Amino acid sequence: MLSLLAFNTPKKGCSPAPLFELVITDPRNISKIEKRELSPLQLLSFSKRPSAETRTAVRAADYMEATLDIIQRKMSRIHKRSLNATDLLSPEDLDVIARVTGCAAQTALPSCNTIPLVDKYRTISSVCNNNRLGASNTPFTRWLPAQYDDGISIPRSWISAAKYSGFSLPLVREVSNIILHTPNENLPQDNLYSFMMVLFGQWTDHDLTNTPTSPSIRSFNDGIDCSTSCQQAEPCFPVQIPPNDPRFGNTKSCIPFFRSAPACGTAYTGYIFGSPNVRFQINQLTSFIDASMIYGSTDSLANQLRNKTNDFGLLAVNQNYKDDGYDLLPFVNATKNACATRSVVTKDPTVQEVQCFNAGDGRVNENFALTAIHTMFLREHNRIAKIFRKINPQWNGETIYQETRKVVGAFHQIMIFRDYLPLIIGPDAVNTYLSDYTGYNDSVDPSISSVFSTAAFRFAHLTIQPFIFRLDRSYQQHTLYPNVLLHNGFFTPWRIVFEGGIDPIIRGLISMPAKLNRQDKLMHDELRERLFQLTSQVALDLASLNLQRGRDHGLQGYNAWRGFCGLSQPKDEKELGVILNNQTLAKALIRLYGTPNNIDVWIGGIVEPFVPNGRVGPLFACIIGSQFQRIRNGDRFWWENTGIFTDSQKSALRNVSLHRIICDNTGVQAVPPSVFRYFPYNDNYTSCSDIPKFDFSAWKETTIGNYFFCLLHYYCLQIVMGIVISRY
Secondary structure (H helix, E strand, C coil), rough: CCHHHHHCCCCCCCCCHHHHHHHHHHHHHHHHHHCCCHHHHHHHHHCCCCHHHHHHHHHHHHHHHHHHHHHHHHHHHHCCCCCCCCCCCCCCHHHHHHHHHHHHHHHCCCCCCCCCCCCCCCCCCCCCCCCEEEECCEECCCCCCCCCCCCCCECCCCCCCCCEEECCCCCCCHHHHHHEEECCCCCEEEEEEEEEHHHHHHHHHHHCCCEECCCCCCCCCCCCCCCCCCCCCCCCCCECCCCCCCCCCCCCCCCCCEEECCCCCCEEEHHCCCCEEEECCCEECCCCCCCHHHHHHHHHHHCCCCCCCCCCCCEECCCCCCCCCCCCCCEEEECCCCCCCCHHHHHCHHHHHHCCCCCCHHHCCCCCCHHHHHHHHHHHHHHHHHHHEEEEEEEECCHHHHHHHHHHHHHHHHHHHHHHHHHHHHHHHHHHHCCCCCCCCCCCCCCCCCHHHCCCCHHHHHHHHEECCCCCCCCECCCCCCEHHHHCCCCCCHHHCCCCHHHHHHHHHHHHHEEEEEEEEEEEEECCCEECCCCCCCCCCHHHHHHHHHHHHHCCCCCHHHCCCCCCCCCCCCHHHHCCCCCCHHHHHHHHHHCHHHCHHHHHHHCCCCCCCCCCHHHHHHHHHHHHHHHHHHHCCCCCCCCCCCHHHHHHHHHCCHHHHHHHHCCEEEEEECCCCCCCCCCCEHHHHHCCCCHHHHCCCCCCHHHHHHHHHHHHHHHHHHHHHHCC
């Protein structure tokens, strides 16, 4: 039966080619890189480019799904009737297809017996932490059944005439235009929280979630180029433009959009387990708070990021540039440069370009404020590693690296739970979901849920300022390096290399306010109309992408998720208006969706009034709180779990602060009372010299241990000397 594959040789030019590889390998795109003409879609793809291990995973699922589809089409034509791909395939045939495409390997369970120190240090991929759950390159989980039109894979609104509770779904761009549109000017400012809180949220998200899109730039059967065509054919799911669009008018039909790649064993690749099942997407990161954005989520990337010139446990740093004596991130090793944006932005073709920075997460270059935080924590790792080498000279480089990584991961767990989450979900949700830790529970699934990654934790998109602020030592706008509009800050590592380093950026983050998420001022035009726009190419719309991604991932509507959280489910416009405390907004939503049941969960969640002392509504407080509860309770290496740290180490860890990390790794000399709360610069700022330094003495090995280390070296020296003397 497998010989049938020979009847359907793909058309010339229709073979699948990963967009993230085409960005830097296709001759046309190489020319575009050299001419600085990469499109926003190509820049987004480059930012989210997967690791080699992830590419293998997404290709396997793509190849198997395409193979089964080819067989189904061929058999249906031969037999003149509709057939499933497996109607004429034996289990042995399916097994062969699974092995040849690579899906069989992706669904195999790992062996933990051969991994060194698997009970002492978490693996880079977090495999064998909680069985296989939560490891990188495994599926997101679902807390509610997926809503796909065929029950398996086809997203809501794929068929434009489809009805849901009696109504068609609106175009996502129409929702963006009507509900979210906000000019850059006169934005509401958050008088409680700083811009650092926003970037720290993005930093945290990049430790937990990254969804690879389908690796095929063209549809298998029709050869449609998803990056240019507005036709709908797997994996193309373009964002359709409504008539008389404020930006596009009637000149453009769509914004390109690729579906997220399915995980092997899900959707139609589920035939390898006997029958198709609902489509799941892949999380290429670990689901744990383990600082993977610093260290990577695969062994190959982790090794690439380490300093191999010595045995000191350090991370690699930039060999070409410094930042006022401080280290910078290393550059990627690439023949072509997708970050060569300086000449485009400055309109000066003679300027020097630099490569993209390299880090544990590929989105490091997405905006240079995020790059600054990456840089700061690279320095923090190396600072701690040097301290450990000094207090424990008997440690080898691997021990120094692992112990430092373990501490930096604990720092993040503490700061996220103690300092960040309470400001977002409020004290009531903290008490409900994140109260006292009771220990590791191996029955808890720590995997990131689709609704968290695709909807709830995207709340912060509404709090991003349209500028990246840069301030001088007096916390005034920098005369040499002024504030930068966000669309001029995408993929611009050169701004850190040539424009004052990270200090002005860090000062701007900790002393300037976040944008306030308000129902009448939701998402400004830097994100809706200029996302990843460096040239005249058509920019993306973040709001539309979020809504389309929710449908792609099969998320149920607003009311279903309200029910999941035990919240009331509005039946009509009036009840929705009460929940939102805004009848005008409720009316606009019902005009678009027809019923509260149909409202996309992301838009429904972001327009809810805040919970007391929080920055999300009750729905997202529930989802975010639930997710972090599972992350903590299902992590065998959680910092508070028995045996991970000693009591004295735990006591020391509780003193970690982002203040001290900033002071230790930048030239910033004064910080506000809280770096997440908004405090304009004044005399209340604390000098770094007055902030206690972190005490690492609890990590110094005992005198007895050092004694035996020295004794061993003494006897080894005596033996060597004896051999030498006996020979001469």
